[in-house]
Amino acid sequence: MTSAxxxxxxxxQVDDPSSPVARFGADEPLMLDAGVxxxxxxxAYQTYGTLNAERSNAILxxxxxxxxxxxxxxxxxxxxxxxxxxxxxxxxxxxxxxxFVICANVIGGCMGTTGPASTDPRTGQPYALDFPVITIxxxxxxxxxxxxxxxxxxxxxxxxxxxxxxQVLQWAASYPxxxxxxxxxxxxxxxxxxxxxxxxxxxxAVMADPDxxxxxxxxxxxxxxxxxxxxRMGAHITYLSEMALHRKFGRNYQDRSAPTFSFDADFxxxxxxxxQGLSFVERFDANSYLYVTRAMDYFDLAAEHGGSLARxxxxxxxxxxxxxxxxxxxxxxADSRAIVHALNAAAASVxxxxxxxxxxHDAFLLDEPEMFAAARGFIDAAAxxxxxx
Amino acid sequence: MTSAxxxxxxxxQVDDPSSPVARFGADEPLMLDAGVxxxxxxxAYQTYGTLNAERSNAILxxxxxxxxxxxxxxxxxxxxxxxxxxxxxxxxxxxxxxxFVICANVIGGCMGTTGPASTDPRTGQPYALDFPVITIxxxxxxxxxxxxxxxxxxxxxxxxxxxxxxQVLQWAASYPxxxxxxxxxxxxxxxxxxxxxxxxxxxxAVMADPDxxxxxxxxxxxxxxxxxxxxRMGAHITYLSEMALHRKFGRNYQDRSAPTFSFDADFxxxxxxxxQGLSFVERFDANSYLYVTRAMDYFDLAAEHGGSLARxxxxxxxxxxxxxxxxxxxxxxADSRAIVHALNAAAASVxxxxxxxxxxHDAFLLDEPEMFAAARGFIDAAAxxxxxx
Numbered sequence: 001m002t003s004a005x006x007x008x009x010x011x012x013q014v015d016d017p018s019s020p021v022a023r024f025g026a027d028e029p030l031m032l033d034a035g036v037x038x039x040x041x042x043x044a045y046q047t048y049g050t051l052n053a054e055r056s057n058a059i060l061x062x063x064x065x066x067x068x069x070x071x072x073x074x075x076x077x078x079x080x081x082x083x084x085x086x087x088x089x090x091x092x093x094x095x096x097x098x099x100f101v102i103c104a105n106v107i108g109g110c111m112g113t114t115g116p117a118s119t120d121p122r123t124g125q126p127y128a129l130d131f132p133v134i135t136i137x138x139x140x141x142x143x144x145x146x147x148x149x150x151x152x153x154x155x156x157x158x159x160x161x162x163x164x165x166x167q168v169l170q171w172a173a174s175y176p177x178x179x180x181x182x183x184x185x186x187x188x189x190x191x192x193x194x195x196x197x198x199x200x201x202x203x204x205a206v207m208a209d210p211d212x213x214x215x216x217x218x219x220x221x222x223x224x225x226x227x228x229x230x231x232r233m234g235a236h237i238t239y240l241s242e243m244a245l246h247r248k249f250g251r252n253y254q255d256r257s258a259p260t261f262s263f264d265a266d267f268x269x270x271x272x273x274x275x276q277g278l279s280f281v282e283r284f285d286a287n288s289y290l291y292v293t294r295a296m297d298y299f300d301l302a303a304e305h306g307g308s309l310a311r312x313x314x315x316x317x318x319x320x321x322x323x324x325x326x327x328x329x330x331x332x333x334a335d336s337r338a339i340v341h342a343l344n345a346a347a348a349s350v351x352x353x354x355x356x357x358x359x360x361h362d363a364f365l366l367d368e369p370e371m372f373a374a375a376r377g378f379i380d381a382a383a384x385x386x387x388x389x
Numbered sequence: 390m391t392s393a394x395x396x397x398x399x400x401x402q403v404d405d406p407s408s409p410v411a412r413f414g415a416d417e418p419l420m421l422d423a424g425v426x427x428x429x430x431x432x433a434y435q436t437y438g439t440l441n442a443e444r445s446n447a448i449l450x451x452x453x454x455x456x457x458x459x460x461x462x463x464x465x466x467x468x469x470x471x472x473x474x475x476x477x478x479x480x481x482x483x484x485x486x487x488x489f490v491i492c493a494n495v496i497g498g499c500m501g502t503t504g505p506a507s508t509d510p511r512t513g514q515p516y517a518l519d520f521p522v523i524t525i526x527x528x529x530x531x532x533x534x535x536x537x538x539x540x541x542x543x544x545x546x547x548x549x550x551x552x553x554x555x556q557v558l559q560w561a562a563s564y565p566x567x568x569x570x571x572x573x574x575x576x577x578x579x580x581x582x583x584x585x586x587x588x589x590x591x592x593x594a595v596m597a598d599p600d601x602x603x604x605x606x607x608x609x610x611x612x613x614x615x616x617x618x619x620x621r622m623g624a625h626i627t628y629l630s631e632m633a634l635h636r637k638f639g640r641n642y643q644d645r646s647a648p649t650f651s652f653d654a655d656f657x658x659x660x661x662x663x664x665q666g667l668s669f670v671e672r673f674d675a676n677s678y679l680y681v682t683r684a685m686d687y688f689d690l691a692a693e694h695g696g697s698l699a700r701x702x703x704x705x706x707x708x709x710x711x712x713x714x715x716x717x718x719x720x721x722x723a724d725s726r727a728i729v730h731a732l733n734a735a736a737a738s739v740x741x742x743x744x745x746x747x748x749x750h751d752a753f754l755l756d757e758p759e760m761f762a763a764a765r766g767f768i769d770a771a772a773x774x775x776x777x778x
Contacts, residue, residue: 034650133650193634193658194626200659201623203652204666205594208615226597234590234623237583242718245582251689259687261423261522263592263679267686269582270589277593290652297656298648300640329631329718 018076019044019069019105019112022149026121030107030142033135033298040121043146044112045069045104048088049096051152057388058152059094060143061103062160062167065235065292066284068111071103072096077111077283086367087159093375094159098388104146106139106167108292110285113142117218117285129215134291136163136299140170144178154178156386157379161185161364162331163292166299169339172320173301173312181382183375185323186364188335189309189342190300195330198238199293202231206286215287228286229277236276241327241360245269302342309342316343319385320350321378323371325363351378407465408433408458408494408501411538415510419496419531422524429510432535433501434458434493437477438485440541446777447541448483449532450492451549451556454624454681455673457500460492461485466500466672475756476548482764483548487777493535495528495556497681499674502531506607506674518604523680525552525688529559533567543567545775546768550574550753551720552681555688558728561709562690562701570771572764574712575753577724578698578731579689584719587627588682591620595675604676617675618666625665630716630749634658691731698731708738708774710767712753712760715743719750740767 021044024030029037046069051058061071061084072088074081088094088101105113108131116131123130147155158171158179165187172182191199206212209227213220237245249269253259265271302309320343324336333354343350353374357363364371383389410433413419418426435458440447450460450473461477463470477483477490494502497520505520512519536544547560547568554576561571580588595601598616602609626634638658642648654660694700709732713725722743732739742763746752753760772778 129652133648133652190640192631193638193640193656194631196640196656197626197634197658197662198623200654200656200662201619201626204622204663205597205619207652208594208598208619210599230590230594230597230619233593234587237586237590242581242583245586249582251579251582251585259522263518263522263596263683265589267582267585267589269586273586273589274593294652 019046021045021112022146024145028145030138030145032132032138034132036132038107038114038132041107041114041142042112043104043107043114043142045102045146046071046073048072048101049099051100051150052388055152056154056156056386057098058100058102058147058150058155059157059159060147060155060171061088061094061101062139062143062158062164062171063103063106064160064162064164065296066280066289067164068109069103069105070111072101075283078279083365086372087375093372093379095379098383099156102147102150104143106292107142108134108139108288108295110288115285116215116287116291126218128218128287131287131291133294135295136166136170137174137304139295140167140174143167143171144175147178154180156388157181157183157382159183159185159375160187162187162361163296165331166296169301169312172316172318173304176313176316176318179318180386181378182318182320183323183378184320184339185371186325186328186331186336186361187339188331189302189312189339191297192335196297198235199297202235203290203293205230205234206290212286217286223281224286225281228281228284228289231289232280233273233277236273238330239360239362241329241358243327243358244360247358248272309338310345313343313346313348316346316348318348319382320348321374322350322352323364323374324354325357325359325361325368326354327358328361328363330361408435410434410501411535413534417534419527419534421521421527423521425521427496427503427521430496430503430531431501432493432496432503432531434491434535435460435462437461437490438488440489440539441777444541445543445545445775446487447489447491447536447539447544448546448548449536449544449560450477450483450490451528451532451547451553451560452492452495453549453551453553454685455669455678456553457498458492458494459500461490464672467668472754475761476764482761482768484768487772488545491536491539493532495681496531497523497528497677497684499677504674505604505676505680515607517607517676520676520680522683524684525555525559526563526693528684529556529563532556532560533564536567543569545777546570546572546771548572548574548764549576551576551750552685554720555685558690558701559688561705561707562693565702565705565707568707569775570767571707571709572712572767573709573728574760575714575717575720575725575750576728577720578691578701578728580685580687581724585686587624588686591624592679592682594619594623595679601675606675612670613675614670617670617673617678620678621669622662622666625662627719628749628751630718630747632716632747633749636747698727699734702732702735702737705735705737708771710740710742710763712742712744712763714746714748714750714752714757716747717750717752
């Protein structure tokens, strides 16, 4: 009659990221906003296309909360296509025949970059909660070190949606001279109270799972799969619009036309959410989920600049294109407008497109021709301005 | 550094509801939509004011998901004031100097009415998941039996918000001749896919708690407090508007002005949600939470009438007043408009008020003068029409 979620097989991509890895030794610490150095550390990344002789055609793609570096190649864990093959590839808006596209797993992640599942050199065991709390700016610092390592002085463009968009904004604020063009999508310059609230519920779901073991599940041989699945289910609702849920599932029953009067997944939406929870825990580390959600919560770009978002972009020569989606209630268009207003106040170059879509926040990952057209137009114009063929 | 939620003391109000109780024996079963009889059964209720000689001044208040019968007296479990003292009392819109106000704990609840924590006569142990799945219509059937027991043929008015509003609509559809006036607030004639989704996440959080024990926690002496607290935290977000969260909490830190770089409740919104979760588990039964959310999920009044909501109200002489709140995204105004359209199509008498409020779904429980004025005007006019002084 009931159906609790079974635990999946554990995965650990830290030692086998199936990607190139840039390693930084004890003498090259990553200085974190928390005030502590991280060393040694590493960052796993993928590249697509060819860096030109002038090293002027590099695009950095920043991934979202549960994304990774496998933006346009099959994911080694799930076997599924890369998460943004609609945007990145030959003849796509981020055209790998013209541009050198880089995507790196974020600091705190679990796909090869140093995170809470990595080995703490002081103990020889996984960091777990001894890993320092990281921020969006720390993620960007790590990416900048990677870009240095790759010998790239200035990025042609930084692109990303959701948490990826936060990184785009942070790049533009922290390293304006290294960002020719910036394309933040479905994002905000600060995480809202409601979004912090949803994240907190997800973290509490993970921490309430006794198999979380105070974060030490890797050492103790357990896995907080049920808690993480519940967290993912709740988060997933926020990625879709009410309209998208209604259209996809409505009140349709699963495999029958009447209720079973039970707690089985009677409705299709229930079955869908359970599947989302179960498949997520097979590919994501629970502690990484805590750390990366926390980084988003702490994000408030204006706070770094005396409360003025415009000051974050003052004097910037970067050209911006801001894209939002009309049915996105997690990062609503008002958040994007606030970015645009700040850029206007900073006299920066900015275009703004609100894409009409009923698909909610997830629209940035989906087939949205208006987004593709806006991105393509912006990228092509920026490429001409930079003298790229 | 971390803070999982501690389990509270268990409570069981089934045997001590601190209320009058109407008991129905083995020969008076409650026939349920699931197709099974429930017997024996009981329903706990409170009354306020005096029934007049004509028995024509009775108002039934229907409570929401986690409400109870203690609408206008101190709650015996929490010691807090009744949950709707703004609406019910002397000189209040539901004026207990003029009307006889009744409120009963719903079937499946945990404040004295038969529910999953009640003793199963077949086993002598709590029903747990052997309790039949109940529906909104079952709740209303039980209330009708109580009204019979109280010797009331026809209710002057049935009133309720959220799940209480669903019961109001069900009353008007099932017993039109027994409902003179109906006041559904912040509700819908069917539960949306998004709302089913949020409920399912809450149920999975409860069921993922190993202390839930397949529902047998009362027998086994455990309590799925952590899972239930997570469920409540998630649900609570949906009761508030993004604007209300922003105004009340924003990104304010708890007791300090800077982040702690930890997983403590750094933000005020986190501390608030944790408190909501903890205080809830002290007063509510986890299995009741499963059953009552399930009843809401199954609610689809049109489905009982061949898919036509208008048909549910055809020929009704009941006068309706439908109230919604502009910032309620759980039961948005569009849901109330659908009710009004159906009532119009059924040629029923209906008034509609959308109250401007930024407080979200919870507004119906709060100080909303426009709601009070609308309710008072509607009740007073209906009382005149019924010849009540």
